[in-house]
Amino acid sequence: MKPPDPGTDEVTLRVAYCGICGTDLHVHHGNMDARVGFDRVIGHEMSGVVAAVGAGVADVRPGQKVVVRPLDPCGACPACNAGHAHICHKLKFLGLDTDGAMQELWTVPAHTLHVLPDDLRMDHAALIEPVAVACHDVRLSGLQPGEDVVVIGGGPIGVLVAMVARDAGGNVLKSEVNPNRLAIAETLGFDTVNPVEADLQGAVEARTGGKGADVVFEVSGTQPGVDAMTAVAATRARIVMVAIHAQKPSIDLFQFFWRELKLIGARVYEPEDYETAIALIAEGGIDADTMITDISPLSDIQSAFQALDRSPTAMKSLIKVEGDL
DSSP, X not given: OOOOOOOTTEEEXXXXXXXXXXXXXXXXXXXXXXXXXXXXXXXXXXXXXXXEEOTTOOSOOTTOEEEEXXXXXXXXXHHHHTTOGGGOTTXXXXXXXXXXXXXXXXXXXXXXXEEOOTTSOHHHHTTHHHHHHHHHHHHHHTOOTTOEEEEEOOSHHHHHHHHHHHHTTOEEEEEOSOHHHHHHHHHTTOEEEOTTTSOHHHHHHHHTTTOOEEEEEEOSXXXXXXXXXXXXXXXXXXXXEOSOOSSOOOOOHHHHHHHTOEXXXXXXXXXXXXXXXXXXXXXXXSOHHHHEEEEEEGGGXXXXXHHHHHOSSOSEEEEESSTTO
């Protein structure tokens, strides 16, 4: 298929792989119809190859392996003017507010591209977007080597946060209630606690000599997770809110006063987080083979979404769009 001619400052890609994320599942369930509509191609966790470049594009060339950082900011709002374009007031998220990567050819703004090493596997590269989320979370936490870390929640992002935090030198403990996800975390070498069956606060105190965790990541999106994040925190700990909470949670603000805690919001990623994610995957800091639990062809996309909905063990499901690139 001949790629369409991209517009000025645009690039057309041949998509190799595209991951299914939690937001894609929300779209599949119809929970985002007002935003996405009924005929949009979704998908943003992708890898691909440049097929054609538009006028004015000088930084990439056809044939290069790339991933897309799927953020298109307005460039003029207060957030953009302050240097925080990733949380632009009018941010367009590619694959939700525009058509996305679950198609053979995808045209995107050139500024969203990151070039990959030639020898990086394309299925592994499809993990770069969620790994960049974890890199952003860990970077904003200010984690220092040797600090004690608790990651609350063992879904795909929680596991990636734990791996990135460990790579940064943190002593990581995983908290998760799903035994299948606990088993995956243990396979990856993490100490774990099931807070339904054991005393998480007691385990953290025993592990840290009564101090508590220096850095806590709330990735569960649950009220028990929010309760735990303050309970396990050390004096002047940093708590990073990673999860999106559907309902406003109740937060123990007394602990913020009593222990001088810091709460940090972390949303999406910035360019440097993508570069860190690319290097981590290329160097083996992320166990990509364990994270990728299944791959389906584009022709079976409906079945892939349904299977992921039912699976108690899946971490990251990929759609093979044109995987032999």
